[in-house]
Amino acid sequence: MGRKIALIGLGAMGAGMAGSLRRAGHEVHVCDARAGVAQQFAKDGGVACATPAEAARDCDIVVSVVVNAAQTEDVLFGANGCAAAMKKGSVFVMCSTVDPNWSAALEGRLQALGLQYLDAPISGGAAKAAAGQITMMTAGRPEAYAACGDVLEGMAAKVYKLGARAGAGSKVKIVNQLLAGVHIAAAAEAMALGLREGVDPEALYDVITHSAGNSWMFENRMPHVLAGDYTPLSAVDIFVKDLGLVLDLARATKFPLPLSSTAHQMFMQASSAGHGREDDSAVIKTFPGIELPQKK
Template identity: 35%
Template structure:
């Protein structure tokens, strides 16, 4: 099995390392020189363009796309030197970014015109879980497609969850998950900002929350770093800003308006506007400290 990767950032790079460790031939295309060097160090080969990245794929091999948004996915596939012109019938594109379901469906339909399968496969869990094989991989595609590429999916993650055979359902599931993640993270940052205002020790407070009914994985993960002042970006503020915005739009498209989703999305938008776009989303604690007025 040979795998082409476009996008070797925090998540993609962790997956590249994992596949190389499993002795799979991996070719990586990424525009960042640092990511290129990391991929080489892991044992991958480099390609200058998405088109050249897929040149060595066999008849049932796959291209894995781990970029940020739908526009980048389309550029990878159909831009100048895009991969689609080099893909063959029987091969597959594993689509990992968090994007709108309608974009996933449109990309899949366009690929299908060439006889190329699309596996709707958004992921969740962060770089360390991706590296360890513990991330969640939410896959949606016809059963025959999933069976044909089962070895690759199993190599990517030990937690492959088959959502349905309808491409787009992986994207829908990921948006539901990430909307809750965003709500949980805003809530965790809010209550710790409140605890600090009350004069409580934040580490002790978070210890209690983690052993009580307020616990959430993303709250613990991000707030531990925030308490330590560690805002080096593992997941930029802009990612959950994008994901919560897409989730709220998806909710509205089916006539659903909940009480919390849009408000959480607005907090990420405000943090971005407040100059925190390039920081880890743990920076929400700092944002709420600065933007919670005193009486």
């Protein structure tokens, strides 16, 4: 039997997750800061809401799929935030990439309000979100998992339970983002070198994706470069933020991350050059003296 679930943030990931919940038979109440987005989703089923508070009211679970901790704070505690509207014992599922210490503290803040909390960052991209095939890296108290039932499985192919207290899920996501950011930067560097040396980029892509040097990020992101299409699915500025979180976490214990530091500077350079809102593969635009394929 379906449940009432609120999902806040209908971006590339959130829209797919909301659709997966709808297909699973749940009554999905949606909210997005952009005008008309929630209404467009609700045309195929669901309830469009104007504010997080309206979306959360009478729902058992609130899933937040916004960009960062600041937006999550606003969703919960800002004007028309959902924390005051949520039923006692209901669950707030936080899917953003954030500082693990902030996430751990949020658990206590919500518990004081009589609310359950799951630290539940996500990975997989828009296509997997739309197919209900994302990965969720979760941590939280047993009672929070019990209150969610099988709802998480309706959005994800893999739901990893990484600890009985919030923070562990965000730590694992930080490690994932370290690799994702470094791999995108390395993929861009490799393609840039090939272009500089006059290698046919389509042939280079075919060879690398069938060779030991391949990575998921090379295979997924370099087609954007080949097509000259930098429409953002995940933007350059996302990795400015996420690799910044990686470095902040390591800096707290004086742990060296030389590759992460270099990748972070590459994304910072791309952002400062005006590419921050472009697809993260636009980090390749930081390399001089190469002629990039143009959008057809």
